[in-house]
Amino acid sequence: MRFVIAVDGSAESDRALDHAVEMATAAGASLTAVHSVDPDVYDRGGSRPPSDSADFEDRLVVESVADAEERGNRLLEEAVDRAAETGLDVDRELLYGDPVETVPDFAITEGYDGVFVGHRGLSDAHERVLGSVAKGIVERSSLPVTVVR
Template identity: 45%
Template sequence: MELLVALDNSEPGWAALEYALAEHPEDDLTVVHVADLTRSGYGEFAHLGTEAMHERQRADATELFDEARERAAEHGCEITTELLVGQPASAIVDYAAERDVDRIVVGSHGRSGVSRVLLGSVAERIVRRASVPVTIVR
């Protein structure tokens, strides 16, 4: 089975990866992270420019993927990683459809504070748009 794990640098995101590694060790796991330039901090585009923002997000994703590979190795698994660019929910759903993924695993939310009580908007959009089963991990 082909599993797609959507990973951000949040506790539920890491829980989603751990779940996939523990429950599907024999399956093919692809871990994706989405670089979303629309989520940059105030003034970053003006100060750094688009290319610098892309480079910063690529570097952050490299660190995230290195950690994901280490965690996979602890489970005796190998993973494939892919950096996507765009709106997270759309990029994840489109990637899954293009690659004939059998299931998407995603953390319940990537936010903190009061909004942690609710299902994250990205996870909700993935559930609504995906044509394959979606497992949401808290």
């Protein structure tokens, strides 16, 4: 058996990784950690709307693809190292795009048997606007998805 674990650096993702490692070890299965590079665009916030283009430039932050790749590779390396502490060798794969699409598509295309994902990786405010990545993966995947709280 082969499983995918989606990692994003959140506490929920860490719990999902620990559970996936435990299940893969018990089942004699292999595990691949994946992270999807999807550069963030976010507003640093403030109590008032931006007043002009200079204000937008000061508040709007756009993460470059290179920065997102660096962050993703670091998260994958941390996941591999965390799993290695238990004695399980974990493969890693950096994906590109919206994780709701890329994670299940990768797992299905590559012939995996299931996906593990943390319950929440975003703040409640972001989740209300963007929706839950875990929920999206469950809805999109034809494979079994284990959502870990």
